[in-house]
Amino acid sequence: MTPLRSVCVFCGSSPGVDGRHADAARDFGARLARRGLTLVYGGARRGLMGALADAALEDGGRVTGIIPRGLWAREVGHTGLSELLVVDTMHERKALMAERADAFVALPGGAGTLEELFEAWTWAMLGIHAKPVAVLDVDGFFAPLLAMVDHMTEAGFVRAAHRQMLLVDDDADRLLARLAAYEPPAVERWLTPDEQ
Ligand code: AMP
Numbered sequence: 001m002t003p004l005r006s007v008c009v010f011c012g013s014s015p016g017v018d019g020r021h022a023d024a025a026r027d028f029g030a031r032l033a034r035r036g037l038t039l040v041y042g043g044a045r046r047g048l049m050g051a052l053a054d055a056a057l058e059d060g061g062r063v064t065g066i067i068p069r070g071l072w073a074r075e076v077g078h079t080g081l082s083e084l085l086v087v088d089t090m091h092e093r094k095a096l097m098a099e100r101a102d103a104f105v106a107l108p109g110g111a112g113t114l115e116e117l118f119e120a121w122t123w124a125m126l127g128i129h130a131k132p133v134a135v136l137d138v139d140g141f142f143a144p145l146l147a148m149v150d151h152m153t154e155a156g157f158v159r160a161a162h163r164q165m166l167l168v169d170d171d172a173d174r175l176l177a178r179l180a181a182y183e184p185p186a187v188e189r190w191l192t193p194d195e196q
Contacts, residue, residue, distance in 0.1 A: 002131075004180040006038035006064075008101030010116040012048040012109035013076070021108040022048055024138040026055040028107060028172050033061025035176060040101045042093070043067030043085075045078035048107060053078055064100060066093050094119060103132045103179040108141045125162045130184035134167035136175055142168070161185060 009032075015022055025048040032039050033056045042049055043065025053063050057080065064083040071077065072086050087093050094116065098104075106117040121133045135142050146168060152158045165185065169175035 002102055004037065004102050004176075004182075006040050006101050006103075007032055007176075007179065008040040008097045008104045008120075009052055009107060010042070010104065010109060010113045010120075011052060011107035012113060013042070013044050014047045014110065015051070016048065016108060018139075020139050021141065022051045024136065024172075025049075025052040025107050028052060028105075028136065029055030029057075029061070030059045031172050031176065032056050033059035036061075037176075038062040038064060038082075040064045040066065040097055042097075042112075043078055043081065044071070044076050046076060048109060050078060052107070053081065057081070066096050066100070068093050098123065098129055098131075101131065103134065103182070105134045105136055105175065105179070106142075107136050108138055114145070121162075121166050124165050124184075125159075132167055132179045132182035132184075133165060134169065134175055134179060136172060137168055137170045140170075 011025055029039060029052040039053065039056045039061060041053060044050060056063050062082045064085065065078055065081045066085045066087060067077050068090050069086055069088055085096060087096060104120040106113055123129050124133050149158065149163065149166065153160060153163045167178055169178065
């Protein structure tokens with residue numbers, strides 16, 4: 001079991017309309033900091049992303065932002081992080097996020113959040129990484145998405161073993177404990193770097 005030292009969080013670059021979502025992002029950032037876990041995220045200062053990073057920093061946590069040059073140039077980046085990595089492309093960003101983090105967690109967000117979550121989950125299914133991928137289901141936000149995931153599983157497009165690789169919890173502390181205790185399931189074969 002790899003020790004859990006850093007968690008990559010995907011979440012909205014917008015604040016959303018329900019204040020509970022921003023509260024959950026702040027709460028999650030603070031919990032990561034108190035547990036001594038490095039937050040790895042997309043490096044923005046706005047929305048839930050900014051709330052998450054600010055809360056982690058306020059609680060003395062270490063925060064690594066990984067942002068593509070184009071977004072950095074648009075001044076959406078957070079300038080007060082422990083570490084900021086400016087990369088050339090979105091693909092490079094996701095690869096670096098996957099390299100730097102020991103686990104992935106999605107909080108409420110939009111299309112960008114889902115795209116990142118689904119890529120992390122797909123990479124786990126393919127054996128590109130063996131890290132836990134999770135959803136923090138704040139006030140049932142992810143219920144429609146999880147219903148779709150279950151629908152895909154019942155329809156035979158997602159294997160039951162792969163469905164189980166997507167961890168879901170509505171309690172932040174319990175989720176973090178599950179990430180720390182995660183044992184990757186046996187897969188047929190892990191891909192070599194050349195095959196990825
Ligand atoms: P969305 O959920 O569509 O707001 O997209 C949020 C996710 O996509 C985050 O986890 C980021 O990694 C990435 N992203 C989207 N917009 C931005 C932005 N303005 N600055 C940095 N990252 C962003």
